[in-house]
Amino acid sequence: xxxxxxxxxxxxxxxxxxxxxxxxxxxxxxxxxxxxxxxxxxxxxxxxxxxxxxxxxxxxxxxxxxxxxxxxxxxxxxxxxxxxxxxxxxxxxxxxxxxxxxxxxxxxxxxxxxxxxxxxxxxxxxxxxxxxxxxxxxxxxxxxxxxxxxxxxxxxxxxxxxxxxxxxxxxxxxxxxxxxxxxxxxxxxxxxxxxxxxxxxxxxxxxxxxxxxxxxxxxxxxxxxxxxxxxxxxxxxxxxxxxxxxxxxxxxxxxxxxxxxxxxxxxxxxxxxxxxxxxxxxxxxxxxxxxxxxxxxxxxxxxxxxxxxxxxxxxxxxxxxxxxxxxxxxxxxxxxxxxxxxxxxxxxxxxxxxxxxxxxxxxxxxxxxxxxxxxxxxxxxxxx
Numbered sequence: 597x598x599x600x601x602x603x604x605x606x607x608x609x610x611x612x613x614x615x616x617x618x619x620x621x622x623x624x625x626x627x628x629x630x631x632x633x634x635x636x637x638x639x640x641x642x643x644x645x646x647x648x649x650x651x652x653x654x655x656x657x658x659x660x661x662x663x664x665x666x667x668x669x670x671x672x673x674x675x676x677x678x679x680x681x682x683x684x685x686x687x688x689x690x691x692x693x694x695x696x697x698x699x700x701x702x703x704x705x706x707x708x709x710x711x712x713x714x715x716x717x718x719x720x721x722x723x724x725x726x727x728x729x730x731x732x733x734x735x736x737x738x739x740x741x742x743x744x745x746x747x748x749x750x751x752x753x754x755x756x757x758x759x760x761x762x763x764x765x766x767x768x769x770x771x772x773x774x775x776x777x778x779x780x781x782x783x784x785x786x787x788x789x790x791x792x793x794x795x796x797x798x799x800x801x802x803x804x805x806x807x808x809x810x811x812x813x814x815x816x817x818x819x820x821x822x823x824x825x826x827x828x829x830x831x832x833x834x835x836x837x838x839x840x841x842x843x844x845x846x847x848x849x850x851x852x853x854x855x856x857x858x859x860x861x862x863x864x865x866x867x868x869x870x871x872x873x874x875x876x877x878x879x880x881x882x883x884x885x886x887x888x889x890x891x892x893x894x895x896x897x898x899x900x901x902x903x904x905x906x907x908x909x910x911x912x913x914x915x916x917x918x919x920x921x922x923x924x925x926x927x928x929x930x931x932x933x934x935x936x937x938x939x940x941x942x943x944x945x946x947x948x949x950x951x952x953x954x955x956x957x958x959x960x961x962x963x964x965x966x967x968x969x970x971x972x973x974x975x976x977x978x979x980x
Contacts, residue, residue, distance in 0.1 A: 620646055622690030622788065623972030624676070625796065628664035629653055629819035629843060630921065631675055634969040635687050636949060638977045645951040645959075648966060649683030651675050662861035664820040664843050669778045673785035680786070689789040691972040693796040696823055697837070698775045700726060700733075701795070703740070704766040714739070718766060726770050733770040740765040740831070769795065791976065797835070799971030801827055803945035804919050811905065811913045813938065815898055816967070817922025819843045822894050826905050826913060834905055838897045842922040845890045852886035853879075869927030888931070895935040902938060919943035923964035945970040 620637040630653055635646045656675045657665035667675070679685075702725040706717055718737050719730055726733060776793070783790045800816055811828040819842045826834040842864075850860035869887055871880045902913050916938045918928065923942055932940040945967045946959035 620687035621973045621976045622685065622687045623799070623969035623976075624690060624692040624783075624788070625799070625966075625968040625972070626672060626676075626692070626782070627653075627695075627818055627921070628821075628841075629662055630965075631672070631679055632966055632969045633676075633679055633683060633685060634966055634973055635683075635685050635690075636970070636973045636977065639950075643949045643974060643977050645946065645949040646687075647683045647685060648969070649679050649685075650962075650965065651679040651682070660856075660858045660861065662819065662843060662846055662864075663857065669781035670785060673782045676782065676786040676788075688787060689791055691792045691794055691799075691976055692779055692783060692788075692790050693799050693968045693972060694771055694775065694779070694793050696795060696797050696835075697821070698771065699795045700768075700770040701835075702768045702770075704737075704768050705763055706766055707763045714766070718768065722768055722770065725768065728772070732774075733772050734776055736769045738767045738769075740767055771795075794972060794975060796968045797823065797825055797832065799969075799975065800919050800943075800967040801825075801830075801832070801971070802974050803948060803967045803971035804917050804943040810915065811909075811911055812915045812917060813898065813902060813905075813913050814917050814919060814943075815894075815923075816920040817841055817894065817918065817925075817964075818920045819922070822897075822920070822922070824898060824901050826901065828911075833909075834901065836897070836901050838894060840890055840893055841920075842925075845887050845922070845925075848889050849883060849886040852882055864925065866926070868925040869931055887925070891928075891931065892935070895932065898936055902936075913938060915939045915941065917941050917943050919945075919964045919967040921965035924962055943967050948974060 620635055623634045625632045630650050632650045634648045636643045637646060638644070652661040653665050653667055653672070653675055654660050654663040656671045657667050659665050704718065704721050706714070706721065709717065719735060722730055722735055771793070779790070779793065801814060804814060805812055805827060807830070809829055811826050811833070814825050814827060816823040820839070822838045822841050824836040825832045846857060846861045846864050849855070849864055850857050853860065863883065864887065869884055875883065898916065905911070905913055916932070916936055918932060918940065929940060929942055943964045944960055946963045949970065951959060
């Protein structure tokens with residue numbers, strides 16, 4: 597059986613409103629090492645948190661909690677069913693995130709033509725960018741407004757590119773049919789109706805950022821990878837992926853202290869970079885330096901992205917938002933502030949929801965890992 601942050605809310609499920617069902621929406625985020633779910637409803641224009649939960653996927657693949665695993669759709673559905681039961685989930689409709697690694701996002705530079713001509717042009721142009729036959733992917737596209745305004749917030753990507761001739765820029769998103777088929781199997785088996793799919797990057801941005809105009813770097817620390825994206829005026833201008841994350845921290849800690857993965861994972865989650873009276877001064881230092889060996893690599897990549905964006909666009913990115921499960925590491929914020937040449941903030945997606953005050957501290961602690969699942973629901977609630 598997986599673990600669930602839901603142990604804390606099972607006692608609180610009645611205070612979180614239980615009931616639900618009609619008008620309640622689910623956000624489902626299936627990551628490399630865990631699945632998260634958030635159930636919200638709209639009340640007087642406010643997103644009310646009804647329940648939430650996380651379950652480790654490792655045990656469903658014979659691996660420890662915290663390990664990244666590749667499960668069959670049926671096994672993933674089994675984990676999702678267990679999670680919904682533990683979290684007292686009552687809603688059965690919502691959105692599901694597609695991993696950034698399972699999608700292809702490009703910018704097409706096309707002449708200005710009407711919608712009908714665009715419908716014919718995009719699939720032809722897409723062949724140049726997609727390494728598989730166009731028939732094997734689901735294509736979506738969106739014309740990027742010339743001025744990044746409210747309309748385009750959270751729903752466009754623009755990667756660095758040379759100055760182009762006057763035409764129109766079209767955001768192209770391609771997701772392999774096999775990926776969608778797997779998600780359909782998972783959700784149908786779990787008895788969930790999916791109203792929309794969204795690439796995780798957009799969901800995380802929606803729940804983690806305000807509507808500021810200045811560029812912000814979002815750093816999403818997952819179990820297997822860390823994703824970075826510079827967002828300006830709601831448009832993603834740069835993306836970067838590092839193959840290091842929470843699992844690597846645990847492995848380095850285990851090697852350094854000669855611990856099993858399970859113990860290293862537990863110590864990482866419970867004390868992180870903070871000293872603990874349970875260990876000697878020397879042990880505390882060894883634990884910290886083992887975790888920092890991974891984090892230092894991530895931080896140096898963050899600084900490289902900040903620098904290269906600044907040079908390319910002649911703009912200073914002065915704000916970094918840390919999100920993803922790895923951003924819940926105790927003691928991370930002060931270390932990030934020391935290591936990064938920018939202001940640092942830990943994402944707090946639940947601050948955009950209404951929940952009982954006694955849950956504030958817990959929701960702040962676990963919030964970064966729920967950026968995607970909360971962001972998915974916010975998309976749906978905004979459109980209703």
